Amino acid sequence: MTKDPRFCRLIMAQLMLTGNSIFAKDSADEPTHSDAQVELGRFLFFDKILSGNQNISCASCHHPLVGTGDGLSLSIGEGGRGLGMTRDTGSGDDAVVERVPRNSPALFNLGKPEFERLFHDGRVAVNPEHPSGFDSAAGMLLPNGLENVLAAQAMFPVTSPGEMAGQIHEGVAENDIAAAANAVPADIVSVWALLAERLKAIQEYIDLFQSAYPNNNIGNDGTGITFVLAANAIAAYEAHSWRADNSPFDRYLHGDDDAMSDSAKKGMALFFTTGACVRCHSGLYQTDHDFHAIAMPQIGPGKGDNSLGYQDGREDFGREQVTQDPADRFKFRTPSLRNVELTAPYVHAGAYATLDGIVRHYLDPVDALNSYDAEQLMLPSHPDLDALDLVVMSDPNRCAAIADATDVRRTLLLDRQIGDVVEFLRALTDPNSVNLGVDIPSHVLSGLPVFE
Ligand code: HEC
Ligand code: HEC
Numbered sequence: 001m002t003k004d005p006r007f008c009r010l011i012m013a014q015l016m017l018t019g020n021s022i023f024a025k026d027s028a029d030e031p032t033h034s035d036a037q038v039e040l041g042r043f044l045f046f047d048k049i050l051s052g053n054q055n056i057s058c059a060s061c062h063h064p065l066v067g068t069g070d071g072l073s074l075s076i077g078e079g080g081r082g083l084g085m086t087r088d089t090g091s092g093d094d095a096v097v098e099r100v101p102r103n104s105p106a107l108f109n110l111g112k113p114e115f116e117r118l119f120h121d122g123r124v125a126v127n128p129e130h131p132s133g134f135d136s137a138a139g140m141l142l143p144n145g146l147e148n149v150l151a152a153q154a155m156f157p158v159t160s161p162g163e164m165a166g167q168i169h170e171g172v173a174e175n176d177i178a179a180a181a182n183a184v185p186a187d188i189v190s191v192w193a194l195l196a197e198r199l200k201a202i203q204e205y206i207d208l209f210q211s212a213y214p215n216n217n218i219g220n221d222g223t224g225i226t227f228v229l230a231a232n233a234i235a236a237y238e239a240h241s242w243r244a245d246n247s248p249f250d251r252y253l254h255g256d257d258d259a260m261s262d263s264a265k266k267g268m269a270l271f272f273t274t275g276a277c278v279r280c281h282s283g284l285y286q287t288d289h290d291f292h293a294i295a296m297p298q299i300g301p302g303k304g305d306n307s308l309g310y311q312d313g314r315e316d317f318g319r320e321q322v323t324q325d326p327a328d329r330f331k332f333r334t335p336s337l338r339n340v341e342l343t344a345p346y347v348h349a350g351a352y353a354t355l356d357g358i359v360r361h362y363l364d365p366v367d368a369l370n371s372y373d374a375e376q377l378m379l380p381s382h383p384d385l386d387a388l389d390l391v392v393m394s395d396p397n398r399c400a401a402i403a404d405a406t407d408v409r410r411t412l413l414l415d416r417q418i419g420d421v422v423e424f425l426r427a428l429t430d431p432n433s434v435n436l437g438v439d440i441p442s443h444v445l446s447g448l449p450v451f452e
Contacts, residue, residue, distance in 0.1 A: 033236035036212040041237025042441060043208070044230055049198055049446035050158050051078055052166030052177035055094070057444075058157065058234065061104040064436035067342035068107040068242055073350025073378045074300045075100035077162040080380075089382040093169050098301045099385050100162060101316060103350035106343040108433065109285060109336060110150050111239020117289055118153045120332045120348040123322045125149065141189055145228045150235035155227065158195060159188040192227035200225050204445040241439055244338045244430035245284075252427075260427045266417075267424030275362065275413045275421060280334045286428070291319040291331035295365035295406040297351035297372045298392040299379075307401055314391045315398065318348065330405040341429045345378050353378060355422045362411045363418075366403040 044050060045058045056078040061070045063083055070076075071084035077100050079090030089096045102120055109115065116126040126149050127135040132142040134152040146152045157163045159181050166178030173179035180190035199205045200222030209225050210218045212233055218224040249268070251259035260268070271277045282288045302314035303321060307329075319328035332348045340346075345353050352358040353376035361368040374390055392398045413421070444450055 033240055034212065036208065037233050037236040038240045039237075040205075040208045040212040040230075041233035041235065042241070042439070043205075043445050044234050045237055046441050046450050047444040047446050048448045049202075049444070050195055050230075051164040052175040052181065053078055053094070054446075054448055055079065055081075056164055057450075058154075059440075059450075061100075061163075062107055064439040067339060067344075067433070068436070069343050070104045071344075071378065072380070073103060073345045073353075075102075075104045075163075076380060077160075078164055078166055085378060085380060087380050089380055089385060093174075096162075096382070096385070097167060098162060098388075099379070101301050101303050102348050103345060105335065106339060107238050108242045108244040108339050108343075108430075111148070111235070111243070112285070114283070114285070114289070115336075116149055117333065118149055121319050121322050122289075122291065122333050124153045124156065138188060143192075143226075143228050145226075145232075147232045148235055148239075150238055151228075151231040154231035154234040155192065158227075159186065159191045165191060195230070196225050196227050198446075199230065202445055208445065241436075242433070244433045246432060247338070247430045248427040249424075250430075261423060263420045263423040264427040265424075267420035267422065268427070270413060270417050270421050271424050274417070275411055277362075277421075281337055286337035287334045289334065291328060291333055292407045293318075293330040293332075293402075293405040294361075294408050295369040295403050296330075296332065296347050296361075297349065297369055297374075298398075298402060299349040299351055299374075299377060299389055301385075301388045302392070308397055310398070312391065314388065316349065330402050331407075337425060338428050339430060339433050341426045342433060345376075350378065352376065355425050356418060359413075359418050359421050359425070360415075362408065363413060363415065364410050365406055365408050369399060369403055 048054045048057045050057060060080070060083070061075045062068045063070060066084055070087070072087065076087050076089055076096055079094040079096045080087050081090065082088055105120070110118070118124045124134060124136045126133065131140070132144055132146060132152070134142060134146065134149060136142050136152060136156070138155070142152065142155065146155070159165055161167050161178060161181050165181035166174055168178065168182045173182055177191055177194050180187040180194065199209070206218065206220065206222040206225070209222070209229065213229055216224050216229060248259040248264065271281070280288050280290070280292055298316055303316040304313040305315040305317040305321070306313055307315060317329050319331040319333075320326060341355065344355070345351070346358045351372065352361065357376065372393060374393065377389065379386070379389060441450060
């Protein structure tokens with residue numbers, strides 16, 4: 001299939017409508033960071049010092065070797081050991097009490113200015129009207145000085161008992177950070193202060209904060225180190241390291257007719273026309289940054305939501321949790337599809353293991369929901385965790401509620417066209433993202449182990 005100039009113009013027009021220009025590479029308005037800031041962020045991202053029990057880092061769930069996710073349908077938080085399907089669920093007092101209720105998303109391109117809403121439900125988002133500049137669950141407690149939405153996001157995993165802060169066992173917190181995080185209401189301001197104290201106690205961190213933030217009066221004893229600066233550095237590292245905008249699709253748009261295979265070009269045409277994927281996956285990064293209900297299977301412990309009179313909290317209402325608007329029930333953010341080949345399992349609860357599976361979902365979303373095959377779940381097994389995995393999926397009434405809310409019914413896509421659409425999705429892979437192993441530091445500044 002040769003390049004059809006009309007088709008290329010169609011894509012260009014579509015990109016322009018969404019405010020994207022492929023030629024003015026948007027690096028101009030991308031934030032710039034010093035090498036010291038990126039280096040500091042890299043150490044912090046891999047350092048378990050940021051978790052209450054010093055047993056989990058950001059990288060445990062966003063690992064360069066698993067496409068900056070964790071390779072699991074649902075993450076295993078603090079207490080777990082190892083990576084991907086070899087990650088275990090802890091033992092003894094450290095045993096994991098619940099799976100994290102959502103899939104760990106990949107972190108590609110999140111430094112691009114158009115990414116203003118983070119998390120599957122968009123609960124951390126740019127809001128110039130808010131004193132801190134961001135909406136979040138912390139409300140007025142979110143401090144000033146956060147440079148961008150990625151930095152605002154980095155304030156939160158450390159405050160979550162299940163993810164990084166640590167749990168209470170028999171009424172006793174194992175560490176002061178867990179005690180603050182589990183207080184009612186949670187004392188997240190103390191969590192941030194306690195973490196800053198930990199960093200101030202490590203000379204190598206003091207030195208690196210001084211070179212990264214020379215204008216912030218970091219004293220020789222570390223005064224001036226705050227968790228806000230740590231979050232800014234983590235964001236600098238994420239934005240710098242995980243750009244992914246040099247895929248065959250990009251090269252094709254820039255005029256290289258041979259960058260994509262014929263099958264990928266056919267798939268692209270289907271994506272933009274018959275499949276109507278572009279209705280939601282629009283723009284240069286294949287996302288409208290909006291929220292839609294697409295009849296996705298609900299797996300795992302849930303986000304505490306209840307409908308139909310149930311009181312077990314096993315459901316996840318998605319965007320409704322943020323807006324409190326029932327019209328947003330079961331809506332989740334449209335993910336960017338950059339590097340999607342590298343980031344299985346897919347969607348908010350990791351229901352789909354393969355690209356073929358998720359694209360097939362769109363042939364008839366409600367039918368796919370009802371005939372969902374849970375064999376594909378990537379969940380390290382543990383009897384009490386397993387018991388909650390399929391509570392919603394094994395209840396026809398709860399599934400019917402998810403089906404009723406869906407925005408997409410049948411697509412005109414045919415079974416035999418799926419392979420081409422998948423080829424197009426593969427053409428969104430930036431070859432520089434295929435082996436991110438170089439990102440992994442051999443040591444971190446606390447001296448804690450990087451590898452378990
Ligand atoms: C226990 C696993 C776990 C740990 C540890 C963890 N994350 Fe995550 N991360 C997740 C999950 C799960 C989500 C999605 C949560 C949701 O949407 O409700 C997420 C979401 C994110 C997002 C939003 C991505 C997007 O596209 O919206 C960013 C950025 C991120 N994490 C960065 C970090 C950083 C930085 C740290 C360390 C300070 C960290 N994470 C620690 C599991 C984890
Ligand atoms: C009505 C809006 C809408 C349409 C149309 C749509 N999608 Fe999606 N897509 C979404 C949403 C929302 C999600 C995330 C759902 C969730 O997290 O539960 C998603 C998820 C995905 C994912 C998983 C990405 C990841 O990282 O988890 C892929 C792949 C995908 N869509 C491809 C397609 C293709 C191919 C088409 C066309 C056949 C399409 N989508 C049509 C809204 C849409």
